[in-house]
Amino acid sequence: MSRIGVIGSAGRMGQALSSVIPDMGATLVGGIDAGGDPHILAQGADVLVDFSAPSALEASLRAARQAGIPIMIGTTGLTPTHHAMIDEAATDIAVLQTGNVSLGVTLLARLVREAAAALGTDWDIEIVEMHHRHKVDAPSGTALLLGEAAAAGRATTLAETRVADRAGLTGARSEGTIGFASLRGGSVAGDHQVIFAGTGERIEIGHRAEDRTIFARGAITAALWLVGKAPGRYTMGEVLGL
Incomplete structure (x- = not known):
């Protein structure tokens, strides 16, 4: 034992x-x-x-x-x-x-990588996460893990493509970037959604943790x-x- x-x-x-x-x-x-x-x-x-x-x-x-x-x-x-x-x-x-030890999130990262590899850079990638009010870091480790999976699928790195702060007059979105949005409130254990937004259509895949x-x-x-x-x-x- x-x-x-x-x-x-x-x-x-x-x-x-x-x-x-x-x-x-x-x-x-x-x-x-x-x-x-x-x-x-x-x-x-x-x-x-x-x-x-x-x-x-x-x-x-x-x-x-x-x-x-x-x-x-x-x-x-x-x-x-x-x-x-x-x-x-x-x-x-x-x-x-690891940024996340969940079986579901591990599988989600695999799916995100495959989707990013299959879709062109004209499909924009956004990662939205929400956690409880006490969480001190943002984006979450899981969101970054998913971002790294998306970047790997496009044969690039998250450091080269990450956009985590949008405020004010930011201009149009740059092709190939991976955006992040962090929400905090209540007692949410962890919600993550990855959005692939193309022209006229969207693919959304995600994971919700109901219990720590x-x-x-x-x-x-x-x-x-x-x-x-x-x-x-x-x-x-x-x-x-x-």
Whole structure:
């Protein structure tokens, strides 16, 4: 029975993770939050799950590397510097970082990539997401994941095509760009919609999360899958065989 340590255990996702671990054939060895020592947690765990904050990532990665155990990272709002840290850690341990651990969203990203590849750049792409009032980053990690899938389908990068801020007199839309809109309010667990808008027609595909438990179960599935894997950076698609 694999032992899981949770970083960010007092947060909404941390609490959801702790609640599902016993039902998924694993053991919760403990959890920490701001001020806690991830090194102590890692010593008794087979894998770490981190849903804390970007500022805590460096310490989490260091603890996992020193203990020689894998880490599943669901923290959003990461910068290129954080991703460089993850790449470096992945030379020593197995790491899975994702903006969304839902099976449905993982499949949605696959469909978005295929649709973007099939449609020309005269089809405009817009990604609309909504989350609860307490979410601190925008666009959401899931929206960015979907944007990256769309960009990959067009053999480009999100950095080259992303438009996330429209205010004032912005001018006409540039062909090939990928737009984002972020809504915040209430207790929404997570709604995402990808719109392909052509001349005279639209294709809309999306995902609605009705309960945070789906993310917790996806995260634990990924964490358990990581145990025993060789060093490297893995994806949810690999976990689910997509």
